[in-house]
Amino acid sequence: MVNLKLYLLKKELQILIVSIFFVLFVFFARYVIESIPCLQYALILFIVYILVSFLRFVKVVSCIMIFIYGFILFLCSRVFLSIFDSSILFESDKYVFYTFADTTVLEVLLILSVSFVSVIIGYLSSYAKSDFKAKDYTQFTSQASSYVYTDKQLQKILYYLILLSAPGVLYKGMHDLMLIKQYGYLIMFMEMPPAPFFARASWGFFNIVFPMLLMFVPSRKQFKYYCVLFFLVSSVSFLQGSRSTLLAPIVYFIWFYYSFYSTKKISVKNIACFILFVAFVAQGILFLRDKDASFNLSISQMLFALFYSQGATYVLLGNYLDYSSDFANSTRYSILFSLCTTFLWFFNPLYRKGQSEELVQHTLSLDDQLMYAVNPELYLSGVGYGSSYIAELYQLGGVLALIIGSYLIGRIIKWYERNYNKSYTYVYFSWFIIPHLIWTSRGSYFPSPFLIMIGVLFYVTLRAVVVTWNKRKLKDAFF
Known part of the structure; x- marks a missing residue:
């Protein structure tokens, strides 16, 4: 254990020293010699x-x-x-087509480098003594042993509630799929005819309740069964063309399995197979969504297409730097939008009418502001650009805000790794946190709190009802 601790401390110190030199070199390459290749290869x-x-x-x-x-x-x-073709760094080919200036490419490479190294430093600087001890994966369940009876009741209730919501989820999936087949994928981002209330309610209920089954850390056999159940119920939704809808739960289930059930290391061969699987699935979903997409590609072409298309957030950063002065609502607080978007949808009719010139004048959404700035016609037709936590932090306070915000991401990640198995609440939050970690680079800094809040409120209420019921039964048994 002492040797392990010394090894980790040495490795951490080594990485921190390299990170400091990397930061110094990045600023030197950006502001002194202004060399794109130096920044490019240093980051790689x-x-x-x-x-x-x-x-x-x-x-x-x-x-x-x-x-x-x-x-x-x-x-x-x-x-x-860009190692194979340096012109890729200069291509704006998403919704507006032009060649980035050298200064734009330099700034994009700078903020990518600064954000990444800040996350790494934040992660490494938050080590605690507990990090050098072997994790006890049974700690969570043993701490909750006094509540076993109540927990089993809750699991049974939640399981039946999920089965009851399954038909509505399938119906909503079919409803949305038919609309996409009729009007195209963009209908999902416009004011489309809603599914019946029971279907929409079932979908929301399923997404709130399902992770509650996993927060009890079921047996390995039960976990596999729940995974199969999830994919069966959500199968129609996967056909709609959204790659994140399928890939996010896959990543989450893999994380959950290796966090609670297995201590084996994943081989490089398995990682390579998973990357190929992701490339194949992503291209297949794109084919379902876009009939012009080619499915007759070699493995190398498929991998290139995957990485090139998914790397469009790099283009977003370049477009943001070039078009931020043209935003209809020049705010610095787009980072707050994800925290209030669902509540605005409920309480402000403007947010339920779809994308419009009136909306873009008021919204904090970086997605709306950027899309309207680069291509107003596409924006008004319902097209969205997405966002990135880097753009939100940079908008908030430049490089300084980017350093602080990215550093906090690293510290928060380390804190969660240290505590995720210590309570039901933390395990429940993992359903939202793990997908957000992988999508935050092309999404908002903060996850939307709405489903989390509804889920916690529902669970607390349900648990209180079950506990009260058990106490009443116990009282009746004695008297």
């Missing part, structure tokens, strides 16, 4: 170094690695592809 080498170093003492599917995978895929895949 640093990412590779972090991957190799972390995989020696961090799980392949740990929270920090999931974040890093998302960062590489959505923000840096075009940087890696």
Whole structure:
């Protein structure tokens, strides 16, 4: 144990020293010599170094690695592809077509480098003594042993509630799929005819209740059964063309399995197979969504298409730098939008009418502001650009806000890795946190709290009802 502790401390110190030199070099390359190749290859080498170093003492599917995978895929895949063709760094080819200026590319590479190294430093600087001890994966269940009877009752109730909601979820999936077949994928982002209330309520209920089954950390056999149940109930929704709808739960279930049931290391061969599987599935879903997409591709072409298309968030950053001065609502607080978007939809009719010129004048959404700035016609037709936590932080306070915000991400990830198995609440939150970690690079800094709040309120109420019922039965038994 002492040797392990010394090894980790040495490795951590080594990475921190390399990170400091990397930061100094990045600012030198950006502001002194203004060299795009220096920034480009420095970022690539640093990412590779972090991957190799972390995989020696961090799980392949740990929270920090999931974040890093998302960062590489959505923000840096075009940087890696530029090794073969440097012009990729200069292409704005998403919704507005032009060539980035050198200053734009330099700034994008700078903020990518600064954000990534800040997350790494934040993660490494939050080590505690408990990090050098072997994790006890039975700790969570043993602490809850006094509530076993109540927990079993709750699991049974939740299971039957999920079965009751399944027909409505399937109906909503069929309803949305028929609309997509008729009007195209963009109908999902416009004011489309809603599914019946029972179907919409079932869908929301299913997404709130299902993770509650997992927060009790069921047996390995039960877990596998619940995974199959989830994919069966959600099967129609996967056919609608949204890659995140399918890939997010896959990533989550893999993380859950290796966090609670298995201590085995994942081999490089399995990782390679998973990447190929993701590429195949992503291209297949794209084919379902876009009839012009080609499915007759070689493996290398499929991988290139995957990384090139998913790396469009790099283009978003370049477009943001070039068009932020043209935003209809020049705010610095787009980072707050994800915290209030659902509540605005309920309480402000403007947010239920779809994308409009009136909406873009009032909304904090970086997605709306950027899309309207680069292509108003596409925006008004319902097209969205997405967002990135990097753009939100940069908008909030430039490089300084980017450093602080990214550093906090690293510290929060480390805190959650240390505590995720210590309470039912933390396990429940993992359903929302793990997908957010991989999608935050192309999404908002904060996850939407609405479903989390509704879920916690529902669980607290249900548990209170069950506990009260048990107390009443116990009282009747004695008297």
